[in-house]
């Protein structure tokens with residue numbers, strides 16, 4: 001009966017044992033070709049491609065991210081209570097859609113542009129011009145991140161949104177959430193409002209965020225990241241603040 005060792009060892013003329021590597025016994029070809037798989041007979045000795053090894057030994061970060069993703073998908077599905085007319089809170093869907101329009105890019109862009117054309121004080125023009133710049137920057141940033149991440153919207157989402165652009169088939173981050181956080185910080189910094197109104201502005205931003213998940217448009221992490229991104233974006237807008245001194249040509253366009 002041949003010993004198990006004999007299949008992997010060969011005696012040379014000098015009597016020394018020469019170890020044959022399994023790799024050298026295999027036929028040439030790509031590492032994971034069907035012929036190679038057939039020859040190895042699926043035995044445990046065949047080395048795995050590097051990416052498979054990584055799947056078998058996921059890092060702590062990998063496990064944490066997969067768990068977060070699983071919780072995110074589960075929570076988003078449960079919270080998507082207005083995703084359709086027949087959903088648990090389907091009757092609230094029309095109200096959620098009004099909130100959706102209140103955070104949409106078109107009314108904000110058109111409203112700011114209209115205000116800019118109507119304003120007769122240079123201080124108001126400066127604020128509105130910067131708001132317009134902030135809204136455009138937000139649209140571009142969200143489109144770039146959506147295009148890079150390419151995360152699909154939740155499967156329970158009904159794609160019946162008011163005016164979208166091509167990247168809006170993706171969900172990460174929520175454009176409504178970034179805009180709500182950005183506009184909220186902008187308004188709180190540049191408009192003198194009574195405390196109840198300031199509270200209302202913050203509530204509006206939070207409700208816009210929550211409504212994205214309830215409508216089934218987004219997962220929870222899309223909205224949380226969107227709110228953070230919009231919050232951070234306001235700091236960029238403040239840093240790049242346009243004034244008659246820094247952008248005289250732009251202000252000359254709007255002076256009557």
Ligand SMILES: CC(C)=CCC/C(C)=C/CC/C(C)=C/COP(=O)(O)O
Pocket residue numbers: 104105106109139161162163164165168170171173174175176177212217
């Ligand atoms: C000037 C210009 C290109 C305007 C485009 C305005 C527009 C269609 C914005 C899209 C707003 C939108 C539907 C964002 C998606 O929000 P999510 O919260 O669903 O990510």
